[in-house]
Amino acid sequence: MNPDTQARLERFKATPIDGQALKKLVEAGLTWLRANQQTVNSLNVFPVPDGDTGTNMVLTMQAAYNEIGNLGHRSIGQMAASVSQGALMGARGNSGVILSQLWRGFARGLHGQDVLDGPGFVKALAEARDTAYKGVVRPVEGTILTVAKDIAAAAEHALKETDDPFEILARIIPAADASVQHTPELLPVLKQAGVVDSGGKGLFFIYEGMLRYVYGEALDAPLVSIQPLSAMNLENSMEAVEPGQDYEVVVDFHPANSLDLQRFYGDLEEMGTSIQVGEGEGMYRMHIHVPTEKRYQPIDYIMGIGTITKVAIENLLAQMDDISRKTGGEKLTLATIEPGQIAVVAVSPGPGISRVFASLGVAAIVEGGQTMNPSTQEILNAFENLPTDKVIILPNNKNIILASQQAKDVTVKQVHIVPSRTIPQGLSAMMHLNPEGDVEKVAGKMIKSIDDVATGEITVATRSVEIDGVEVETGQVIVLLNGKLVLAAVTIEEALLGMLEKAGAVESELITLFYGQDLTATEANRLADLVRKTYPGQEIEIQDGGQPHYQFIVAVE
């Protein structure tokens, strides 16, 4: 302990701990908890709607502090009673209610006292534990309750050697930490998820914040923390590629000695950005973005502190190029769904078509089409994490309707399938989406609307065949109108015009042409101009659909 801290501690010890001192301690606990709020949230394993333990505990502590923030001189008993009252009124979520009960017991333990002494503090912690345990018929161990119990036990133990409240506080912190680390052994669901209990961790931060305040340590910046491996989000870190940081390096390792995190982060920060460190299954994983010339530096560095088990280096720029090519150079902006709104999932064969669907308010896109049908699981994944129960699926291909149906059968969400067989049908249905509406009615409207549009598809025959009286040779351009083979032609031009004639385009208002990846923009525009000349009375739109195999997908409406 350095001399400054020592002097500060002496000063604290010399001053009686009254209501004002408790106020400062509560404020410190709140500030430190808030600084580490995201760490606590990331430990959450119980996916209920009010499941953000860190946020709930912060809001509860905030309510407790608001109650006492403006109070003047009070005895410690009175101040603790006010804290308890505030926590009770502001309790949020399960963890908040337990926290309010801990404060209630704490306050009862201090009832009628003027200042806090060692035995009083220990008694208050024991009361806090007892009160919290009384609030539930079947206490689950491995939770915040267990941590409160271990804290009280550590305090009772410490009282045998010292009756200074600050000494006792200093001794319960390591006990609380150990108790938190032990929670996965008591509660299997934590162990499965590879995390410690979030509520217990939150309680630890409150007490640790108090001690940090006493020691005069910073409370606003969170300590660099290790996250569970399962919480490491390496996929999305792609979005945050800084110029110059061209390589992503991921190293799995076992440190030789226990890892000094603060120093580890400090050293890594000199090499690169986007640093993440995860721990689990007895090993650590480090993730960093570094410039080209430093790409081996993190590996050499970690070699020096432990045994490396696995290294992965990826060129981010090359990956980014790949991604931009796939999405047509632009990032897809999908509709944001609020709880209770209707979310539409659309299957799309190409980036251009995905963009059109996104612009119409689709919440999720599944890649797929004629020759690449998505699995039930892929469709399910697209909407399982959306924050709403109401889902409408647009399969946009007759071969995908069944997989959509299966996705509907295995989810608990309320899913409606609009059996669109083509892209234009799906787009036509999207015109009738009202995210706030009654899902059944909206789906009904969408289903009705899919017949409002005629779909033409132009592709090249892969084998010779005769269907519906149309004879086709391999390599000929063929036209499908609403899924039926209607025409075989030699050129795309011939096929396009023939298709429009058969679709009765003269009577229509709007013709939209989606050209596929096999056609160049110039060629597509030349054909579009031809259509414009042939159909001067109709509005002609041309879009880069980006779909494979089909030179054109045409909507006539």
Add this chain to the structure above:
Amino acid sequence: MGKEITTLGSIHISPNAVATIAYHATLQSYGVVGLAPKNLAEGLAATITNVPTRGVSVYYDDDLLDIDIHIVVEYGTRITTVASSVANTVRYHVQKALGMPVHHINVHIQGLRVSNPD
């Protein structure tokens, strides 16, 4: 009756089975110190037969599942938060076990238990 048709036949889930899941989920919710029978007659019956679903009623309205839970809450907790946490916990457990959505969960506070008057 909760019913699911599979290719092999159908699966029926009785209200009693659902009630058992809801009962145990409720007892694990913080702030709940017990479940209470809805009325005296049911209370007597429950005492005699020792059913594991006391205080929980499950209804199917067509295929929609509604659950009523009657609880006793610890005095000194924030009752609305406890009640909504019960509803969340029960919904989560029932949906996880059954794989079918729960329509409504109604939580009734039948009483408070005072273990420590302030």
